[in-house]
Amino acid sequence: MTDLNNFFKSAFTVDNVIFGFDEADLKVLLIKRGEEPYKDTWALPGYFVYPNENLDEAAGRVLEELTGLRNVFLEQVKTFGAVNRHPFGRVITVAYFSLVKINAYNVQAASIASDAEWHSVSDVKDLPFDHMEILQACFNRLKWSIRTRPVGFELLPPKFTLTELQHLYEAILETPLEKRNFRKKILSMNLLIDLEESQEGVAHRPARLYQFDPEKYRQFLSEGFIFELKETKKRDNRRKLQEV
Amino acid sequence: MTDLNNFFKSAFTVDNVIFGFDEADLKVLLIKRGEEPYKDTWALPGYFVYPNENLDEAAGRVLEELTGLRNVFLEQVKTFGAVNRHPFGRVITVAYFSLVKINAYNVQAASIASDAEWHSVSDVKDLPFDHMEILQACFNRLKWSIRTRPVGFELLPPKFTLTELQHLYEAILETPLEKRNFRKKILSMNLLIDLEESQEGVAHRPARLYQFDPEKYRQFLSEGFIFELKETKKRDNRRKLQEV
DNA sequence: TCAAAAGTGTTCTTATTACACCCATGG
DNA sequence: CCATGGGTGTAATAAGAACACTTTTGA
Structure with missing residues (x-):
């Protein structure tokens, strides 16, 4: 049997596609990354999952740090694990999408970010890592969800x-x-x-x-x-x- | 910033809920585990994802070892990552479901298993890890999928x-x-x-x-x-x- | 009194539901 | 010739699509 220790060398993160609706336009909350890699680039908010934390908890934490909101709609969508998706090593990420009332709070740049801002979904063209793919998957899920729930x-x-x-x-x-x-x-x-x-x-x-x-x-x-x-x-x- | 090395200590697996239909009954393919933990217990087929392997590839590999089938319907459903779900450490698992034509091949116990067998979905009452929860999630997904695709x-x-x-x-x-x-x-x-x-x-x-x-x-x-x-x-x- | 958006009536068409009934085959 | 599914006709109802029209407010 393969040595198990070889497997315990990877990390995982959560990434959160936070949607809001502003009168006429569907928005997504992006952060300006405060850490390498891709420091100072607009990206989806996300972070490593701590060793003592469940996935849903981690996604909730990222969301709360950014918006101050608890108990909002948050749902797992898909896990992305391409071998080379992260430059630091094998990192798979679990994508969540959440839905918030855009006027219910003020966005605050969390510890993970130097800035945070709503962007029209249709204007987002370029994101680091596989974040475009993640955004697309979450948008598709939202489209489907609104027809069925x-x-x-x-x-x-x-x-x-x-x-x-x-x-x-x-x-x-x-x-x-x-x-x-x-x-x-x-x-x-x-x-x-x-x-x-x-x-x-x-x-x-x-x-x-x-x-x-x-x-x-x-x-x-x-x-x-x-x-x-x-x-x-x-x-x-x-x-x-x-x-x- | 937290030391990144703390995060690169976890592992991840894929688990595969393989459905088949046998005239009147919906079946799921279970294996008798060949390795610890839960050796010799009926469980969902699954294994660690190799460092150079994408998630979909890993799920396909597990499926092929067991059934000899390639290019069958295989879709990611949900990732399970409760802190203590695996006794050996932090292991999250990405659950897939697949659909196969039950008569198209003979099930063979793969390297990961000492035996493999079709079970009626409604008879499966007890599985190790969080495999019951995974089975339920995949069954629900199948129910939904058959109505929409x-x-x-x-x-x-x-x-x-x-x-x-x-x-x-x-x-x-x-x-x-x-x-x-x-x-x-x-x-x-x-x-x-x-x-x-x-x-x-x-x-x-x-x-x-x-x-x-x-x-x-x-x-x-x-x-x-x-x-x-x-x-x-x-x-x-x-x-x-x-x-x- | 006018612009702007809210809100309603109605016809035509298509889809769904609930049955009852007929058909082809092997034993 | 009959048991066993395979396969169809159809009436009543419900839901969907398409428009045109009326109402209420602030400026």
Whole structure:
């Protein structure tokens, strides 16, 4: 048998793709790395997993150092382990994605970073290591998740309008949706609670505010659902957004 | 900064949940471990990842040693890294699931095992390490996959009948389906090619044989689909199976 | 009173569900 | 000629797609 000691020479990290939604745009939180390799480069936040730490704990730690948030949506996506992915030796990384309410806190450069900043997902073109691949995998997972589980709510404030929810779906799915049909579909799921409150201070008819039903939320999170809606031909909302 | 050397003391393995389908039952391939820890216990096949080996390669190697098969369906599911999951030190494991045609080869006990055997998934109650948790995660993934991608074909022989396909769905989803509706749904997807051949030597009307369309297969594998069908009230096929 | 966005009615079409029934084969 | 699955027809209902229209607010 091979000497076991040969195997106990590798390390592993977690990398965290933190998504946020900002009115019209899907964002990802990047850090300017404070350590070699790739010091001072924008990259995904991540760090080595400590010897006494579980994977989920490590991912939560990285997230908390950066955002101050605990107990946010955090889910393992995929592990990347190409032989030469890290210049310091054999390092595999477990990728997580998390969803945060972008206004709920201030980003702080953590010990691992000299700076931290939200970037539009569509603008990110270049990242060190295999981080582009990781980002892509997490974005794909998010796209799939939003069609099958009520995760969209994690990106929105506690009270939101149907239009905000629709814009979120459109941003993530990268496709325009028809307003009437979107509303019918989402309301028929009984996932939303009508708060019987309205927006204030908008220069048009104020929209009704909704909350998600936590019980239905839990049920759908474990059972899954299917949210399928054909891309609309009328580019009604889309065009207006772009014309602003 | 923490001394990096502290981190390069861990190891990682792959574990492989190999599913097969045998007429009426979903099976998983277990090995009798040939090495400590848990020597001579039934467990999931797995092994350390070699220093010069990618993760997917390692999973493929474990699979090939055991089944002699290359190029079968193999997909990463989740990584398990609880601090004390392995008695020899910090070992995280990357779980894969694979789908094989159960009659396509003979199982051979590989170097890592003293024996290898198919077990009904529903009968597996007790496995070492966190292997029960891994099996459960992979089974859940399979359940989800069969509803969203054409992976069912990986478990069937190249030519199959619609009833065989339906039984496969019923076994994985653990629910009876209505024959007429199952057929309509699956045929409307244009995923099957009617071979215009029939079964031979059966004591009833011979069933037509089908093949999947490799082009449609590829398309659906990347795009995904939704296969939703309500559980039937009439337990037509089910009852008969159980009464035999 | 006008712009802007919220919100609703409705028709047409397609998909799903739930059954009942007929067909081909070997023993 | 009958037991055993294989295979189809179809009506009722539900869901989806596509549009046009009305409502409410601030400026």
